[in-house]
Amino acid sequence: MARVQRDGGDDSAPTTELPAVRDQDPSAVSEPVTGSVNGRKVPMATDKARAIPEAAVARLAVYLRVLSGMAEQGAVTVSSEELATAAGVNSAKLRKDLSYIGTYGTRGVGYEVDVLTSEIERVLGLTGQQKVAVVGIGNLGHALANYGGFPGRGFPVEALFDVDPDLIGIPVGGLPVNHIDDIPDICAKRKIAIGVIATPPTAAQAVCDRLVDGGVHCVLNFAPVVLQVPEHVEVRKVDLAIELQILSFHVARNAEQRASRRAAAARASSNGEVV
Amino acid sequence: MARVQRDGGDDSAPTTELPAVRDQDPSAVSEPVTGSVNGRKVPMATDKARAIPEAAVARLAVYLRVLSGMAEQGAVTVSSEELATAAGVNSAKLRKDLSYIGTYGTRGVGYEVDVLTSEIERVLGLTGQQKVAVVGIGNLGHALANYGGFPGRGFPVEALFDVDPDLIGIPVGGLPVNHIDDIPDICAKRKIAIGVIATPPTAAQAVCDRLVDGGVHCVLNFAPVVLQVPEHVEVRKVDLAIELQILSFHVARNAEQRASRRAAAARASSNGEVV
DNA sequence: TGCTGTGAACGTGTTCACAGCT
């Protein structure tokens, strides 16, 4: 029961449609796998050891991007230290992350760039194409429909939807916009794997339901609402307003610290203490 | 030392400019505040107890949004259970989160919506306005410049920048675009608090440096690169391609599980076992 | 010698369960 939406549940942006950042996810990737419920938690052999921490999965995607940059520059092997630095993590964490997917390095040497690349792609399920549908062709939807990084990384945008009659039929990024009522049909026909919701928050839940009806199992939600979905559907959230508020918190905290450090310094100097 | 960029360092999107999701951040918000402890690590009285976990901060922003919705509907008080459900978390976590900012509830009753709202706003530093600059007026930059959720939540967009000469001077969302060479000047003059980078990845670091020169302490980075910044600067990252790859991982994992469950079921049934 | 792979220690964040007000 309980677990309705995989994201711990953080969201934000008040009103409109351009939301943005958020991700993170407390639950381990592997499986909440609570067998029988609260009574206790059944061990429930989670198949293999598909136990890659969520946080590690996110970083693997980063390593992949860094690796592709290195491959372009002709690198053949990388050490954990090099790769870690380029990805902005420490080498111990990088090695631990890589150890979750297998052992593909050579001791005393490092990793072969192309081997590592394809292993990470395999684990992330990036060997095939995952078709994407974008719903809500406002400012953000336009941006997403035209985003080059999608098709370039195996995520071709293959359907667009909106409610606005003026938009229906208009091509955006070479693809015509369809009405949201056609979501279930079209998604099923075109085998859409991932639905991106870029609608105003009020429309998001209805859109999400239709995506699920169309057989979509993964949703990337830019609308600032908590979506209710069946258990087999994966939702990730991106909420710009929340990101800004988090930054705001850090500004406030730093300002406070500076202030109290000043106060402490003043106190200390008036006491003749050495700081 | 060490900590160059607050985000653990995950990023992604390969090529272009519309990147997207990522956040999370391992480090505790407050302070490692390790007493003197074994190795050592100076006691370093971390001022008050500004020890709010990063994850809790993100959720506080969510609660805030939910609360504003409730206030609109005329709610005066909420129980932790109601608020938690609406925010998509469990009530224990919600109460714990709220306990970090103080005790503003009434036992046996719940929380007053307006009190809680203003307390969260205070902690998040949302009492004043934080001026925002958007750099890179492509598809995403346009979307961000027009995003209603920014000004509506105390984050007015007050400067736009790009390199493209054709864009300079053109008003976007009522604000003219300036050249990125003017970033330091204009940010300093207009007291910009937060810089949003929506440029192609190749330009991101240079843009970031100029923002820092202009006195910006907080950066929201949509470009798929790991930014290097001085220690006092806070960077958050949003990388769309990474989000999709994470979803992709879950698709792959679920597919595998279904497959092996089928296999197990087949095995079991051929053994005459009851599943 | 050098770098990977990993068990074990550690720290952070989540959940539990109940004491304490109202």
Place this chain on the structure above:
DNA sequence: AGCTGTGAACACGTTCACAGCA
């Protein structure tokens, strides 16, 4: 009786430090 606030248990994720292989 009900709901908050919170210490304590627990789970997850990160870091350490070193054994093991090339």
